[in-house]
Amino acid sequence: MPRLSTTLAALVLSAAAAPAFANLALAQKNACTACHAVDKKVVGPSYADVAKKYAGQKDAAKTLAASIKAGGSGKWGPVPMPAQAALSEADLNTLATWILGGAK
Numbered sequence: 436m437p438r439l440s441t442t443l444a445a446l447v448l449s450a451a452a453a454p455a456f457a458n459l460a461l462a463q464k465n466a467c468t469a470c471h472a473v474d475k476k477v478v479g480p481s482y483a484d485v486a487k488k489y490a491g492q493k494d495a496a497k498t499l500a501a502s503i504k505a506g507g508s509g510k511w512g513p514v515p516m517p518a519q520a521a522l523s524e525a526d527l528n529t530l531a532t533w534i535l536g537g538a539k
Contacts, residue, residue: 458533461526465519473538480511482538495535500527 462468470478471485480488489495502510504527506518519527 499531
């Protein structure tokens with residue numbers, strides 16, 4: 436019986452962590468991590484800084500998803516972010532929600 440509860444606990448923990456790994460994989464697949472990291476500035480701002488900037492804003496996920504899709508310049512410095520227009524709405528929303536949640 437202890438083995439069953441240990442196995443069950445491991446399954447629950449791995450299921451909870453799976454979306455975070457999936458979202459990191461989505462960011463890596465779309466080359467987001469070439470310019471962004473979770474906790475430090477690379478070329479673009481860290482995901483933590485992005486989350487802080489959007490914290491408490493109404494429709495933050497929708498706004499961030501639109502910003503990812505359109506790209507732009509001037510929000511974080513002189514280096515422009517290329518548009519990610521090829522991403523599906525679902526992927527844009529997934530990335531935005533993950534970033535706003537601390538990219539964890």
